Amino acid sequence: MSELNILDGLPPRVAELLGDAPTWSDDHEGMSGGVQFVNGTYWVKRGPHAIEEHARLTWLAEQGIAVPEVVLFEQDVLVLADAGVPSLAEHEAPGRLMGALLRRLHELPIERCPFDERLDVVLPRAARNVADGLVDPEDFDFDKHGLGPEQILALLADRPDETDLVVAHGDYTPPNVLDGGILIDVGGLGLADRYRDLALAVRDLSDDYGDAEVERFFEAYGLDTPDQRRLDYYRMLDELF
Known part of the structure; x- marks a missing residue:
């Protein structure tokens, strides 16, 4: 802007x-x-x-x-x-810090949350982005190169059940967490599947820090066996935003 x-x-x-x-x-x-x-x-x-x-x-x-x-x-x-502190993107190993803070966020009682970011809300928003030409396929992750926005949207129709709702950040990546556990860029926060956050955290940690940091993230978060289908789905959903 x-x-x-x-x-x-x-x-x-x-x-x-x-x-x-x-x-x-x-x-x-x-x-x-x-x-x-x-x-x-x-x-x-x-x-x-x-x-x-x-x-x-x-x-x-x-x-x-x-x-x-x-x-x-x-x-x-x-x-x-300005908080006067850097984000976790400046850390050499942010996985544990990110996992612990996300666990705390996801433990908030969902009945208190007045914001709805479930798929019935988010998928129509994604469709509008596609229709309005706001999605650049050049920005897609490597494994989605060659696909168009309409193809991504069609794939998202095969949606997982939303049976594990939490208060989700919506864009949980190292740049959106500051030292001291300060959350920023929370405009997409709301009730959603926990994998909305897990997928983006795993994507960035894996790409920028490696698999060992992903393991530290899940250890601090408290999840032993991640659901790969949900990780893949919510990572794909983010391509349209």
């Missing part, structure tokens, strides 16, 4: 906070879209995803999960304080 999309026409309180000539940068770890690092102090997000993330940050904080401080939220603009 460009500077104009985020920083032009800001709501009054946000504009006052950032000042008349804010310095901004989208050159940051992860390079995720829709976020700017402003004045070397704040992370600014804008749009529907920012609204969704604000609700989830507020709820997670109430559950005792560490999240970035919300400095200001006005209209569709979310301003977060």
Whole structure:
């Protein structure tokens, strides 16, 4: 997302906070879209995803999960304080830390969670991304090269049962966990199969750190025999986001 999309026409309180000539940068770890690092102090997000993330940050904080401080939220603009610590992507061996924190998140009582991210909600969203041309097959994992977005969507119709629901992060990867167990980029958090998180954590740990780190992750999480079908399914689902 460009500077104009985020920083032009800001709501009054946000504009006052950032000042008349804010310095901004989208050159940051992860390079995720829709976020700017402003004045070397704040992370600014804008749009529907920012609204969704604000609700989830507020709820997670109430559950005792560490999240970035919300400095200001006005209209569709979310301003977060910089935590001043690196993500687990900077660690040489993040598996145990990721496994322990995910176990804690997944132990939250699901009846308290007001956000629904089950397949009946997520698959139509994936279909919209495909229909709107928002999925780039060049970004697919190596084993999915040669497939088109429509083919991936068709494969996802063979869906596993959702019998093991948890409060899932939705994008649980090393860059989205900061030192100190702080969760960021929680706009997709909600009730979902635990493998929604396990699949992405395993993918990144395997690709970037190797199988031994995956084993440490599962040991800390407390899962002896992962369900490979569910790991494969939710990794494939992520191709459309």
